[in-house]
Amino acid sequence: MRIGPIEYIYVQSTSLCNLNCNYCYLSEAERKQANNFPLDAIEPVFTKLFMSPFASEEKRIGIVWHIGEPLLLPVSYYQQFIQKVQEVLKTIPNKRLSVDFGLQTNGVNINDEWCDFFKTYDIQLGLSCDGPSAIQDKHRINWNKIGTSNKVTQAIKTLQARGIDFNILATITPETLQDPRGFFSYFVEHNIDKVGLNFVRKVAAQEQSFLENNLQKCRNFLEDLFTLYLEERLKNPTQHLRIQNFENMLYYLQFNNQDRVLFNRLTIPLSTISIDHQGNVSTFDPQLLSTPNAHYEGQDFLLGNLLTGDLDQMIHSSKFQAIHDDIQAGLTQCQTECEYFDCCNACLPASKYGEHRTFRTTETTQCRVTVQMVADTILKDLQQRLSAESKLKSLKLACC
């Protein structure tokens, strides 16, 4: 069994959020409570993580504040957090570990003080933004149901004015599907260079899966968006809006596992570790930290607590073994049955469990859209362009 090495540690610095987005995977109760990861827990928790054989010099470890709105805590909290982690690093014998820090934010609280912090500590920044106000304000609202597009657009301008690099994470909702051009134009007009598309399975108030009910609309949206993306890219090869899902897939389509190895961190135990504000730990897919479980011990996917136990105990538990075996079985099934395996590597354990209540399965609606549909969209578009190019060549030859 391959375990680790640790590459990412997701820390729930606070469960609190100033927004009430209706597709959030955290419960409303969690987002309303100021459950903060205590600063005095950093030393014991990170000592155990860094001392473990799964923390390797070979891999830089990314520590990411997420699973709540990190910017609701003061800048000083994170300055102390970083300082304490660095102090722990100095105490680890025989290993020269390196770490960096990142966070995912809704952007509402971004100001000059935060920008100073991002720059000083070279924080990797992800900004959640769904695009134009007609889309963003439909779902990304505060607790008073007020849309956040003005504040987030301002945050984008502030970050750009300070020269801070960031990536946009855009959740795709029914409104996005209706307006691919408006969605695309927003990011181009705001000089954004990197956007990732996040297809959520369910949007609140809808009993059934949003994706399952909108497969054709998703396909149409992706086709339109890819055309816009490619046209702009061909026009401006060096400076264009980079849509991560398309660029990743182009890469996967170009290289298969014989050329370059693609492997999926989400199926490798302890490669990603998620820690909640109480020190509870889960691994594999970070979303499992807040996913209810009806098949294994307990009612969650928590494997233990780093204040009272350690990683070694966790991976020797029967619960871990059962989860691991099932994820691996699902991975093998995907590899055996799915032609698109090279393009994704069974990368969605939480989706498998969310949709099928088991990891021992293959396709999910999520992967049909985010992997298969994206791959098909790209190939279809390229085929049409190649065909047009070929016809043009023939015409030229005929003229000559």
Next chain:
Amino acid sequence: MSQSLKSKKFHTLRQQVIEEVENSSQLSSILHDKNSSDAIICEYGPAFESFRPREEHLPTFGRQNKLRLQGVDSDSKPLNQPAAVQPHLSGPACDSFETRQTK
């Protein structure tokens, strides 16, 4: 039957299209430089519903063995054995496209 089992043509189509794109004067620029040693790590953060694949090159700088040993207790070959090379880590949860070299 699953959707993908029905579409056995996918792999062939993929190879054919990519090959033609490589030879296309208009489109070849969208492909990654085959000779580049840069590995692109593609990942999504947790808010991305967990799609966080990661890639490394097979052409190596002689570090395969080290990397293969990284997985502790590696008594069996992992399904997708990590190849080596200057792995570049992309941004955090924040789904960065940037490639940065591991220290």
